Amino acid sequence: MSRLTQILIILVVVSSLFLCGIVVTYVANADNYKQKYDDLRSDKDSMSRKVRNLTEQVNQEIEQKKQLEDRLSAEIASLTSQVDKLQNDLKNAEREKSALLQRVNSWASIVEDFSKTNDEQGQLLKNTLDELKKVQAEQIKSRKELNETTTVLVEKMAIIETLDAETKRLLEEKTELQNRFDELLRPLGKAAAPAVPVTPTREVARPARPGVRDIELRGLVTAVDLKNSMAGISIGSADGVKEGMRFHVTRGDDFLCDILIIDVDAEEAVGVLELVQQQPKVGDNVSTNL
Amino acid sequence: MSPNGHSRDRKKVVASNNLYTIFLALAFCTVFATALFVGYMCYIQYGTIFKIS
Numbered sequence: 001m002s003r004l005t006q007i008l009i010i011l012v013v014v015s016s017l018f019l020c021g022i023v024v025t026y027v028a029n030a031d032n033y034k035q036k037y038d039d040l041r042s043d044k045d046s047m048s049r050k051v052r053n054l055t056e057q058v059n060q061e062i063e064q065k066k067q068l069e070d071r072l073s074a075e076i077a078s079l080t081s082q083v084d085k086l087q088n089d090l091k092n093a094e095r096e097k098s099a100l101l102q103r104v105n106s107w108a109s110i111v112e113d114f115s116k117t118n119d120e121q122g123q124l125l126k127n128t129l130d131e132l133k134k135v136q137a138e139q140i141k142s143r144k145e146l147n148e149t150t151t152v153l154v155e156k157m158a159i160i161e162t163l164d165a166e167t168k169r170l171l172e173e174k175t176e177l178q179n180r181f182d183e184l185l186r187p188l189g190k191a192a193a194p195a196v197p198v199t200p201t202r203e204v205a206r207p208a209r210p211g212v213r214d215i216e217l218r219g220l221v222t223a224v225d226l227k228n229s230m231a232g233i234s235i236g237s238a239d240g241v242k243e244g245m246r247f248h249v250t251r252g253d254d255f256l257c258d259i260l261i262i263d264v265d266a267e268e269a270v271g272v273l274e275l276v277q278q279q280p281k282v283g284d285n286v287s288t289n290l
Numbered sequence: 291m292s293p294n295g296h297s298r299d300r301k302k303v304v305a306s307n308n309l310y311t312i313f314l315a316l317a318f319c320t321v322f323a324t325a326l327f328v329g330y331m332c333y334i335q336y337g338t339i340f341k342i343s
Contacts, residue, residue, distance in 0.1 A: 001306040009310045016317040020324040027328050032335045 136275065143255075146290070215240060221249060221284040222268060229273040231259050233286050236267045247271065247286040255290070256280045 219235035231249075235241050241264050249256040256278045259271035273280070332339050 001310065006307075006310055009313050013313045013317040016321050020320045023324050024327055027331050030331075034336050 132275075139275075143290075216287065216289055217241065217245075217247070218285065218287045219247075221280050221282055221286055224280055224282060226273075226279060229276075230270060231273055231280060232268055232270045233259065233261075234268060235286075236265045236269050238266045241269045245288065246274075247288055248290050249280045249284050249286050250290070251278075251281075251284050254278065256284060259286060 217235060217239060219233045219239070221231055222234045223232035225231065233241075233247060241261060243261055243264055245261045247259045247261065249259060254277075257276040257280055258274040260274055261269050261271040263270045329339050336342075
């Protein structure tokens with residue numbers, strides 16, 4: 001065997017060992033592409049299935065979204081109409097509120113004026129009551145004086161009646177004496193001279209004719225309305241009653257009140273109660289003079 | 291040309307050197323074992339040796 005053949009054998013052996021080692025190393029370390037392919041394919045299939053499911057879900061979601069959108073659109077439309085209606089109601093309410101506020105303000109001013117007027121009226125009423133008390137006191141005083149005067153007048157009237165009776169008796173005696181004197185002088189053919197009074201009679205100034213106040217009108221209380229301080233009497237214009245006349249209501253000797261006539265009919269009249277001392281009743285006496 | 295003549299010319303093959311024969315056998319065994327290993331791996335991983343599925 002030549003030297004060249006030996007060298008070639010060595011080279012072949014070494015190169016075959018080297019190349020086989022490289023091949024074995026490469027094959028042992030190579031990736032399993034089939035398994036990778038299968039894995040990827042299964043992954044792809046599962047992903048495709050997922051994509052299909054997700055597409056169906058997306059379509060369902062889109063459908064539900066459309067339905068929801070339609071429903072919400074309808075609700076939005078109804079709510080918009082409600083909002084418009086509520087806005088109109090709000091405007092009306094604000095308008096009514098402003099009108100009511102104006103009315104409240106006007107009423108407040110009216111109430112304030114009324115309060116002022118009420119205070120003034122109260123003050124006026126107090127003053128009037130004070131004056132009324134004074135007038136009542138004066139009236140009581142005048143009544144006492146009137147009673148005294150009436151008593152004196154009654155005494156004087158009694159004296160006048162006594163004097164009238166005396167005068168009448170003297171006139172009768174005078175007539176009798178005159179007749180006797182005439183009978184005595186008749187045989188002698190003489191006549192008695194007319195009697196001349198020692199004290200000449202004087203014309204006395206007479207008081208004027210009594211006014212309406214002094215006309216004696218008497219009647220009865222026919223109706224009483226204490227709530228409105230009104231009363232009716234049983235005489236009217238046919239008896240001479242006129243508006244503005246004042247009647248005194250009495251029960252026995254007690255003074256009850258006055259009635260100021262404000263309305264007159266033919267047979268009855270109505271008036272306002274004044275100076276009420278006691279409450280009048282139906283049947284009490286009324287008269288223009290006490 | 292007779293068949294006898296042919297067998298007469300035939301010589302006995304004898305290795306000139308056993309050491310180099312062993313080297314060649316080692317190289318052959320290495321290549322053969324590598325081919326078996328590659329074929330085994332192809333069959334294990336792809337299910338076939340030559341086809342491409």
